[in-house]
Amino acid sequence: TQLLEQSPQFLSIQEGENLTVYCNSSSVFSSLQWYRQEPGEGPVLLVTVVTGGEVKKLKRLTFQFGDARKDSSLHITAAQPGDTGLYLCAGAVHSNYQLIWGAGTKLIIKP
């Protein structure tokens, strides 16, 4: 059974602080996606990383795919209240229609 362990489950920090969310697995993924979900809405895709070691930046968010394509991290620099939400990672396996989902990280940024 493929699993994607996401940590931490919950994080509450002050505006301006940095944070990192991790997703780890023993399985190799063809790609890994990060989504953000706000209350009352569906998850929205932020980024997809495909190549081992790949780093992608989205403003203050930095996403990294592990060299072996088994893990990924999301780093937020100088967090803002607008970053508050549920962050979900999901791994894709080629020829498998089903994404493997992490349990999510609930992030609260206090002003």
Added chain:
Amino acid sequence: DTAVSQTPKYLVTQMGNDKSIKCEQNLGHDTMYWYKQDSKKFLKIMFSYNNKELIINETVPNRFSPKSPDKAHLNLHINSLELGDSAVYFCASSQDGGTSLYNEQFFGPGTRLTVL
């Protein structure tokens, strides 16, 4: 234009009733999904259709029956609703499904089902 839409947004009903949730996507995607998100926010796949053909059918009670009249629509019918069915149900679609490296999914706004 809304890419993936679901109706209704909220559904409050009594135990034992039958209800349906509708989903439509205008992205031209081939694959559509139903997910259940429980109170702990874990997203659990229920069903997936590719070009109107059922390809994922997870361990879901057979009170739940998906129907895809065409590749832009995927509806979910639930018979004999139970208290434990209370959750948020999300519809999603993807262009490539399992045929590419990506399988990037686009979600609807969700249907919050409350069974009393």
